[in-house]
Structures are given as structure tokens and as C-alpha cells.
Amino acid sequence: MTAHLVARLAVVDDHPVVAEGIRRILEEHAPGVTWVGVATSYAGLLDALREWDPLPDVVLYDLDLRDGSTTEEGIAQLHARGVTVVICTGEFRPIPIRDAVHAGAMGVMLKGDPPERMVDVISSAAAGDFAVSGDVAHLLISDEALTPKLAPREIEVLQLLASGIPRKVIGKRMSPPVAETTVITYFKRAVQKYRDLGRQVETPQDAVRAAVHDGFLRPIE
Incomplete structure (x- = not known):
């Protein structure tokens, strides 16, 4: 009513x-x-x-x-x-x-x-x-269960990747900067968090698409 x-x-x-x-x-x-x-x-x-x-x-x-x-x-x-x-x-x-x-x-x-x-x-x-x-x-x-609990730094590396920054440069663009190995760790964590929910995410690019879909990142123009 x-x-x-x-x-x-x-x-x-x-x-x-x-x-x-x-x-x-x-x-x-x-x-x-x-x-x-x-x-x-x-x-x-x-x-x-x-x-x-x-x-x-x-x-x-x-x-x-x-x-x-x-x-x-x-x-x-x-x-x-x-x-x-x-x-x-x-x-x-x-x-x-x-x-x-x-x-x-x-x-x-x-x-x-x-x-x-x-x-x-x-x-x-x-x-x-x-x-x-x-x-x-x-x-x-x-x-x-709809979305993973991505940490701020994991979202940051995904955002930088989505914006077209080469993976080897992403660590230098972060605030504060981190080593390339740390960037790789962030990517792996983000991918694994999506996999833990049963999502078909295998690569950092897959994680970017999933993060856009969920709203962690703005749609890629």
C-alpha cells in the first residue's frame, strides 16, 4: 500500500x-x-x-x-x-x-x-x-558476496592500469611510490579476491574490468 x-x-x-x-x-x-x-x-x-x-x-x-x-x-x-x-x-x-x-x-x-x-x-x-x-x-x-573487499592500494593500481599507465611505471605513479614487485603483489591480491568470490578473473586486466563493473573504478571512456 x-x-x-x-x-x-x-x-x-x-x-x-x-x-x-x-x-x-x-x-x-x-x-x-x-x-x-x-x-x-x-x-x-x-x-x-x-x-x-x-x-x-x-x-x-x-x-x-x-x-x-x-x-x-x-x-x-x-x-x-x-x-x-x-x-x-x-x-x-x-x-x-x-x-x-x-x-x-x-x-x-x-x-x-x-x-x-x-x-x-x-x-x-x-x-x-x-x-x-x-x-x-x-x-x-x-x-x-557481490564484491570483494579491495584495499585502497589495490584499487589504486587497478585505476592506474585502467588509465593506460604501463605496469612497470605504475609503482612510480603511486602515492607514495612503491617497488614494481609490490605492484605485482597488489595485482595478485586483487585477482585472488575476485577468484575467491567465484568470479572469472585471471589477470590484472580482468580485475580492472571487474572493478569497473562493481563501481570501484569509473567506467573506462
Whole structure:
């Protein structure tokens, strides 16, 4: 049963058509919602926060604005002003979703979820209760078997490899620098952690692809 929702709401999403679709869904399924507006970038959000008066109660935040910002930055700005954040995403990479939850997002809903579930999540978050829109969102947040626990240095070597840095040079590019043998050790650990989960990862390049898939690394352009 869909919760009765009365709240001021805004969206941060770099696809205006998506925001318009959400607005229409809420008009139909949550007539108590007051539509505040849309920001299509982190910079746009900062501008909007100076203009929105009063501020929204809840902001639906997309995970990847493709403007160089992080979701954590946006959540911090909104939290500083007492605004509740709900992640609204078509993203199925576990790590970005978990990072947003750790940063303080009060809910997660997938863009393909039924409208009633979306409204329920927004309502729960507005009331101060963490909520997800379904089993898939719950698994992405909580199932530890989906991703390995990569150490920061393991992620760093994978990121450098993904950016095209030759393996023999990677150690010199790390901060602080390490020996080539240490880089090899980091690669082996990352590969083994994926293999321990039953993933088909045999080489450092395989580990890079898996890390992109999981969200440890940004998609390779």
C-alpha cells in the first residue's frame, strides 16, 4: 500500500527527461508532493540551494552526474542544510550505491521500480526511516558476496592500469611510490579476491574490468 506523502521534493539528475518523468509519476501517485525543481549538475545544485526558498524536504539524487563531482559531495551539501537525500538511480554497480548510503543517503530506489515503491521510499525517508524500493536495491547495498573487499592500494593500481599507465611505471605513479614487485603483489591480491568470490578473473586486466563493473573504478571512456 502506498504511503500518504506530503513533502517538498527536488531532483538532481543530468537527464531532464528523467526528472520530468519522476515529476509526472509523483503528480499521479503522490498528490501531496510539492515540486521544487531540478538541478542537472553539482554546480547547478549549489546554485539551486541559494535560490530554493524554502528548501525541499527530500532530494532525489542520481549517482552519476558525469560532471566530475561525487554523490558524496552533493549529499554533504544537502545534509548541511537539513535536506534528506534519496538515491534514485538506474545504476546496478554496488560500490557507488553503498558509498552514497555510507555518506548519509536515507533511501535507495531504482528508476525502473514501480511508482508505488518509489513513493513508499520517499515517504519513509522523509519520516527519518531508511528504506529501499525492493529486493534488488537491498542486495546491491547489503550482499557482501557481490564484491570483494579491495584495499585502497589495490584499487589504486587497478585505476592506474585502467588509465593506460604501463605496469612497470605504475609503482612510480603511486602515492607514495612503491617497488614494481609490490605492484605485482597488489595485482595478485586483487585477482585472488575476485577468484575467491567465484568470479572469472585471471589477470590484472580482468580485475580492472571487474572493478569497473562493481563501481570501484569509473567506467573506462
